[in-house]
Amino acid sequence: MKKENMGGFEQEDMEEIPHWKSKTGSFLSFIKETVFIVIAAFLISLVIRFFVIEAxxxxxxxxxxxxFEGERVLVSKLVYRFSPVEYGDIIILKSPMRSADYVKRVIATEGETIEIKDGDLFIDGKQVDEPYVKSVDVSNYGPVKIPYDKVFVAGDNRPNSLDSRIFGPISEDDIIGKVFFIYWPMDKIGFVN
Known part of the structure; x- marks a missing residue:
């Protein structure tokens, strides 16, 4: 049997859905969609944290x-899948000596010979200007040729840095990622050079 609806069009006679079933169905649908969205957002955030960017x-x-201690940074975990580690990169690495991760600057890469004489850095016999170094440590190191798939790292505050001068070159596999952005404190927000 056909029935005329409010718009004046005919429609097939349908069993009417009780009012309470209609609301319950849409509420359950809403709950299902919300749970799906929350789970999807959680999984996406895990993928991003473990494979793309981490704070x-x-x-x-x-x-x-x-x-400085207490600053918060973002680290790209993908960058070294597409480009090599380079001199000057600031990286987060798995500590070879403690459970905490380290932040250091790459000062030599595979195949280069590093030497530190009276605090001055030499790569392949040429002195390197390091304007970012806070205070010079007048110690000596090397010369040492950096092996394949390794990098030499040091802190910019050389006298107070536990780095490759102590534990030697690190494997590129121990690099978590490259620091690229400071997001805290507010007055230092910006990209890391």
Whole structure:
């Protein structure tokens, strides 16, 4: 049997859905959609955190004055899948000596010979200007040729840095990612050079 609806059009006679069933169905649908969205957002955030970008809090003074203790940074975990580690990169690495991660600057890469004479850095026999170094440590190191798939790291605050001068070159596999952005404190928000 056909029935005329409010718009004047005919429609097939349908069993009427009780009012309470209609609301319950839409409420359950809303709950299902909300749970799906929350789970999807959680999974996406996990993928981003483990494979793309992660936030870190600086917990040492070894990178003063470039990065200070308590500052918060974003680290790209993908960058070294597409480009090599380069001199000057500031990285987060798995600590070879403690449970906490370290933040350091790459000062030599595979195949280069590093030497530190009276606090001055030499790469392949040429002195390197390091304007970011807070205070010079007049110690000596090397010469040492950096092996394949390794990098040499040091803090910008050399006298107060536990780095490759102590534990040697690190494997590129121990690099968590490259620091690229400071997001706290507010007055330092910006990209890391």
């Amino acid at each position: 870190f809090t600086i917990q040492q003074h070894s990178m003063d004055p470039t990065l």
